[in-house]
Amino acid sequence: xxxxxxxxxxxxxxxxxxxxxxxxxxxxxxxxxxxxxxxxxxxxxxxxxxxxxxxxxxxxxxxxxxxxxxxxxxxxxxxxxxxxxxxxxxxxxxxxxxxxxxxxxxxxxxxxxxxxxxxxxxxxxxxxxxxxxxxxxxxxxxxxxxxxxxxxxxxxxxxxxxxxxxxxxxxxxxxxxxxxxxxxxxxxxxxxxxxxxxxxxxxxxxxxxxxxxxxxxxxxxxxx
Amino acid sequence: xxxxxxxxxxxxxxxxxxxxxxxxxxxxxxxxxxxxxxxxxxxxxxxxxxxxxxxxxxxxxxxxxxxxxxxxxxxxxxxxxxxxxxxxxxxxxxxxxxxxxxxxxxxxxxxxxxxxxxxxxxxxxxxxxxxxxxxxxxxxxxxxxxxxxxxxxxxxxxxxxxxxxxxxxxxxxxxxxxxxxxxxxxxxxxxxxxxxxxxxxxxxxxxxxxxxxxxxxxxxxxxx
DNA sequence: ACCTGAACACCGTTCAAGT
DNA sequence: ACCTGAACACCGTTCAAGT
Numbered sequence: 100x101x102x103x104x105x106x107x108x109x110x111x112x113x114x115x116x117x118x119x120x121x122x123x124x125x126x127x128x129x130x131x132x133x134x135x136x137x138x139x140x141x142x143x144x145x146x147x148x149x150x151x152x153x154x155x156x157x158x159x160x161x162x163x164x165x166x167x168x169x170x171x172x173x174x175x176x177x178x179x180x181x182x183x184x185x186x187x188x189x190x191x192x193x194x195x196x197x198x199x200x201x202x203x204x205x206x207x208x209x210x211x212x213x214x215x216x217x218x219x220x221x222x223x224x225x226x227x228x229x230x231x232x233x234x235x236x237x238x239x240x241x242x243x244x245x246x247x248x249x250x251x252x253x254x255x256x257x258x259x260x261x262x263x264x265x266x267x268x269x270x271x272x273x274x275x276x277x278x279x280x281x282x283x284x285x286x287x288x289x290x291x292x293x294x295x296x297x298x299x300x301x302x303x304x305x306x307x308x309x310x311x312x313x314x315x316x317x318x319x320x321x322x323x
Numbered sequence: 324x325x326x327x328x329x330x331x332x333x334x335x336x337x338x339x340x341x342x343x344x345x346x347x348x349x350x351x352x353x354x355x356x357x358x359x360x361x362x363x364x365x366x367x368x369x370x371x372x373x374x375x376x377x378x379x380x381x382x383x384x385x386x387x388x389x390x391x392x393x394x395x396x397x398x399x400x401x402x403x404x405x406x407x408x409x410x411x412x413x414x415x416x417x418x419x420x421x422x423x424x425x426x427x428x429x430x431x432x433x434x435x436x437x438x439x440x441x442x443x444x445x446x447x448x449x450x451x452x453x454x455x456x457x458x459x460x461x462x463x464x465x466x467x468x469x470x471x472x473x474x475x476x477x478x479x480x481x482x483x484x485x486x487x488x489x490x491x492x493x494x495x496x497x498x499x500x501x502x503x504x505x506x507x508x509x510x511x512x513x514x515x516x517x518x519x520x521x522x523x524x525x526x527x528x529x530x531x532x533x534x535x536x537x538x539x540x541x542x543x544x545x546x547x
Numbered sequence: 548a549c550c551t552g553a554a555c556a557c558c559g560t561t562c563a564a565g566t
Numbered sequence: 567a568c569c570t571g572a573a574c575a576c577c578g579t580t581c582a583a584g585t
Binding site (some may be wrong): 209238248254280 | 427430432463467471476478
Binding site (some may be wrong): 132133134153264 | 556557559560561562
């Protein structure tokens with residue numbers, strides 16, 4: 100098992116990320132060390148530092164891969180699409196062991212891509228006409244929803260992990276089910292706080308209810 | 324600085340937690356090791372294992388201390404009280420370096436106290452009469468709000484930390500301000516998703532709108 | 548009751564050197 | 567261009583032994 104993958108072939112960033120992701124699945128984030136990863140690749144630990152600056156950068160790449168796997172969603176109303184994107188992101192995070200925590204810490208450190216934020220923002224805009232959009236509000240709403248998704252998924256996932264080791268009273272299935280209810284509830288609550296969506300094709304009926312609340316700031320999209 | 328605290332006096336759980344908390348402030352969570360903590364206490368690393376089972380248990384105690392420092396809130400309407408408790412919890416998390424992450428991972432592992440959850444649940448109940456309360460809903464709403472708080476605070480805090488090291492474009496103050504807006508927004512959105520609060524003193528006007536949506540389950544309070 | 552001393556099995560990262 | 571070998575400065579945890 101040690102050097103079984105140790106062909107004479109050299110490694111590539113993508114290949115290393117592949118192995119890191121499957122190692123994450125087997126061992127979990129706390130045991131995903133550079134040394135173990137090197138062993139799995141049949142290589143010395145120091146070899147990894149030719150491909151990645153450091154462990155954080157490697158984990159950021161893993162996080163991006165996890166988020167990129169989030170499924171596309173069917174078209175629908177604004178709220179339907181936001182909910183669908185949110186569920187797709189949640190599913191992607193929960194699809195890999197410690198996926199949520201990996202993505203959360205990467206996002207927090209300002210590493211990794213904006214993919215999750217961008218998908219939420221796109222769904223929030225929907226098919227509204229440009230006149231109905233306050234870019235600052237869209238960005239902020241996307242950040243808020245993403246913060247909930249990551250907080251929720253991190254808690255849920257570590258709870259599942261704890262249950263697997265018998266530290267928790269409930270079974271894995273119970274947790275997965277009851278927390279899915281929590282997620283739907285949180286999403287429902289958050290969507291209730293959005294302004295009413297502008298009716299499609301009703302160009303010119305500018306909903307200014309939100310813009311009036313907030314001082315105008317730069318429309319530069321902040322990375323999440 | 325090494326053995327300066329090393330009186331002949333022996334240590335206690337509380338004293339160790341004190342030192343751990345101030346070490347957290349100085350070094351951050353990644354550098355808060357058992358060995359460094361032992362050095363700060365003027366003791367061998369192994370001595371810590373007489374007081375705590377392991378590092379997780381120690382961190383759980385630190386997390387509890389952080390949450391316990393959340394300020395009490397003035398009485399008010401249900402939404403006012405929930406918002407006040409949420410802000411108090413956020414402030415407590417942000418008051419210590421890496422506080423949010425410490426509490427998040429402790430909560431996730433099922434360690435630490437329920438204090439944060441309980442305070443939110445109490446605010447959600449407010450002064451409603453028992454007939455107006457669906458315990459399952461209160462617990463779920465508290466979990467959802469806590470998930471948002473922890474997700475938000477973890478992201479914000481690690482972002483502040485990254486800014487301190489120059490990894491982020493914005494200054495610390497800008498981040499603190501703009502993220503406070505995000506938090507208020509998220510809270511507003513979540514509160515909009517709650518059912519209308521029962522008017523105080525209107526006993527008997529049972530709002531069943533929420534209870535009808537959800538199957539009745541056990542009213543046992545789940546630990547968050 | 549509380550701690551020392553020594554050990555075990557690990558870490559991330561750097562850097563000269565090899566091919 | 568990609569990797570080895572060796573080293574540096576660390577980890578968490580256990581356990582016999584001391585006082």
